[in-house]
Amino acid sequence: MFAPGKLVTRLLARCPWRHYHRRIARVSVNKALSSDDGSTKQVRIQGWVRSVRAQKEVLFLHINDGSSLQNLQIVAEPSLNNSAISFGAAVEVSGTLVKSLGKKQNMEVKAEDIRVIGECNTKDFPFKIKERHPSEYTRQFPHLRCRTNMFGSLLRIRSEATAAIQEYFQNNGFLHIHTPIITSNDCEGAGELFQVEATSRVPAAGDHRGFFGVPAFLTVSGQLHLEVMSGAFTRVFTFGPTFRAENSQSRRHLAEFYMVETEMSFTESLEDIMQVMENLFKSATSSLLNKCAEDLSLFFKYVSPGQEERSEKLLKDKFIVMSYTEAIEILKRAPDTFQYSTEWGCDLQTEHEKYLVRHCGDVPIFVINYPYDLKPFYMRDNEDGPQHTVAAVDLLVPGVGELFGGSLREERLHVLQPRLDRLGLTETYQWYLDLRRFGSVPHGGFGMGFERYLQCILGVDNIKDVIPFPRHPYSCLL
Ligand code: 4AD
Ligand code: MG
Numbered sequence: 001m002f003a004p005g006k007l008v009t010r011l012l013a014r015c016p017w018r019h020y021h022r023r024i025a026r027v028s029v030n031k032a033l034s035s036d037d038g039s040t041k042q043v044r045i046q047g048w049v050r051s052v053r054a055q056k057e058v059l060f061l062h063i064n065d066g067s068s069l070q071n072l073q074i075v076a077e078p079s080l081n082n083s084a085i086s087f088g089a090a091v092e093v094s095g096t097l098v099k100s101l102g103k104k105q106n107m108e109v110k111a112e113d114i115r116v117i118g119e120c121n122t123k124d125f126p127f128k129i130k131e132r133h134p135s136e137y138t139r140q141f142p143h144l145r146c147r148t149n150m151f152g153s154l155l156r157i158r159s160e161a162t163a164a165i166q167e168y169f170q171n172n173g174f175l176h177i178h179t180p181i182i183t184s185n186d187c188e189g190a191g192e193l194f195q196v197e198a199t200s201r202v203p204a205a206g207d208h209r210g211f212f213g214v215p216a217f218l219t220v221s222g223q224l225h226l227e228v229m230s231g232a233f234t235r236v237f238t239f240g241p242t243f244r245a246e247n248s249q250s251r252r253h254l255a256e257f258y259m260v261e262t263e264m265s266f267t268e269s270l271e272d273i274m275q276v277m278e279n280l281f282k283s284a285t286s287s288l289l290n291k292c293a294e295d296l297s298l299f300f301k302y303v304s305p306g307q308e309e310r311s312e313k314l315l316k317d318k319f320i321v322m323s324y325t326e327a328i329e330i331l332k333r334a335p336d337t338f339q340y341s342t343e344w345g346c347d348l349q350t351e352h353e354k355y356l357v358r359h360c361g362d363v364p365i366f367v368i369n370y371p372y373d374l375k376p377f378y379m380r381d382n383e384d385g386p387q388h389t390v391a392a393v394d395l396l397v398p399g400v401g402e403l404f405g406g407s408l409r410e411e412r413l414h415v416l417q418p419r420l421d422r423l424g425l426t427e428t429y430q431w432y433l434d435l436r437r438f439g440s441v442p443h444g445g446f447g448m449g450f451e452r453y454l455q456c457i458l459g460v461d462n463i464k465d466v467i468p469f470p471r472h473p474y475s476c477l478l
Pocket of ligand 1: 187188220221222223244246252253254255257259261262402403404405406407445446447448449450451452
C-alpha cells in the first residue's frame with residue numbers, strides 16, 4: 001500500500017543534510033536578529049547573500065531573506081568558503097545563534113555548515129554589491145529589483161500599510177466587500193476603460209455578442225457596487241486593483257493601481273465624509289511610522305531628506321477645508337503663471353493643486369463643492385446657483401496633489417432620473433435607480449489612491465517606484 005509518510009522518511013534518509021532538516025528549526029533573519037534571550041540556539045537560516053568577506057582566519061557573510069532591512073551576520077571557518085558563495089547566491093546556513101561581539105549587530109550565527117542552494121553569476125547579475133542604483137535603472141528589472149534594499153523596504157511598508165488600512169476599517173464597523181474587477185459599467189463616465197474580450201472565443205458567423213453578451217471592462221472604481229452594498233450593510237469598503245486607460249506618463253498615474261474605497265449610508269454631510277478621510281489617513285500613517293521605523297528611515301535618508309518631519313507634521317495638522325470657488329480665487333491672485341486656465345468651471349490641474357497646498361503651508365486641503373459640469377452623474381446636486389455645484393470633496397496633499405476623491409451621492413430619484421435622462425444613461429442604470437426606489441438613504445463615500453498615499457508618506461517622486469509591477473502606456477513588463 002502507498003504510504004506517503006514512509007516515502008518522505010526514505011527520501012530524507014538519503015538527503016546529505018537530513019540531520020539539520022530534522023533537528024534544527026528554520027528561523028527567519030528578522031527572528032534571529034531579535035531573539036536576544038541569552039540562550040544559544042541551533043538554527044537554520046535560508047536567504048540570499050548580500051556580502052562576503054573572506055579573511056585569513058574567518059569568513060563573514062551577510063544574509064537577507066526579506067524579513068527585515070538588516071542582514072544577519074554569519075561567521076564561519078575559512079574552510080567552509082567556496083567560490084559559489086557569492087553576492088546574490090541563495091544559501092542555507094546551519095549553526096548556532098549567539099550574541100555578537102561586533103557593534104553593528106546584536107546577534108550572529110556561528111556557522112557549522114553552509115550550503116549553496118542557487119548560485120548567482122555576479123558578472124551578469126544587474127545589481128552590484130554595495131552600489132546604490134538609481135530607481136530608473138532598477139525599474140528595468142521588475143523581476144529582480146525586489147532584492148535591492150530600497151525595494152525590499154518599500155514592499156514591507158506597502159504590506160504594513162495594507163494591514164493598517166484594513167485595521168482602520170475593521171475597527172470602525174466597515175464590512176469588507178470584494179467588488180468585481182470585470183464590470184459592465186463606467187462609474188466615472190470618463191471613458192478611460194480597458195475593454196475585456198476572450199481571445200480564445202471564435203464567434204459563429206453573425207454572432208457579435210462577445211464573451212459576456214455585453215461590453216465588459218476592467219473596473220475604474222468599485223463605487224457603484226459599494227453603493228449597492230451600503231444599502232444593506234450601512235458602512236462598507238473595498239481595496240483592490242483599479243484600471244484606467246489614461247494616456248499619461250505622469251509621475252502620479254498608472255494604468256493599474258490599488259484603490260481604497262468606502263461607502264457610508266445615513267450620511268448627510270461632507271463633514272462626516274471628510275472626518276473619515278482624515279481619520280483613515282492619520283490612523284494608517286501613525287501605524288506605519290510606529291511599525292516600519294527602520295524601513296522608513298531608508299527612504300527618509302536616501303530618497304527624500306526631511307520627509308520624516310513632513311510626514312509627522314501631516315499627523316499633527318488639522319486638515320484645511322476650502323470651497324472650489326475659494327480655491328479659484330486663491331489661484332487667480334497667485335503670483336505664479338499657470339499653464340492651464342484658472343477660470344471658474346475649469347478642472348484643477350496638478351500645478352494648481354500643488355500651488356494651493358504650498359499656499360496653505362504644506363497642510364492637506366479638502367476642496368469641496370466643485371462645478372456640476374465637471375463631475376460624474378452620481379454626485380449630489382447642491383441646487384445652488386448661478387455657479388452650480390455638487391457636493392464633491394477632493395483631498396490635496398503635499399508632494400502629490402489629489403489623493404482622495406469623494407462625494408455625497410444623489411439619493412433623490414426625482415433629481416437623479418432627469419440627470420441620467422439628459423446623459424442618455426437611464427436604461428443602463430435602471431438598477432442604480434432601483435436603489436433610489438427601494439429604501440434610499442442619504443449616503444456618500446470616497447476613494448483613495450493607495451500608491452499616491454505611499455508616495456505622499458515616503459516622499460517618492462515617481463509612482464512607478466511604489467508598486468511591484470507598474471503598468472503604464474507602452475509598458476507592461478512581466
Ligand atoms: O477621483 P477618482 O477618480 O474617484 C473615483 O473613482 C470615485 N468613484 C471613488 C469613490 O468615491 N469611491 O479616484 C480616486 C483616487 C484619486 O484621488 C487618486 O488618488 C487615485 O484614485 N487615482 C489614481 N492613482 C493612480 N493612477 C491613476 N491613474 C489614478 N486615477 C485615480
Ligand atoms: Mg478625482
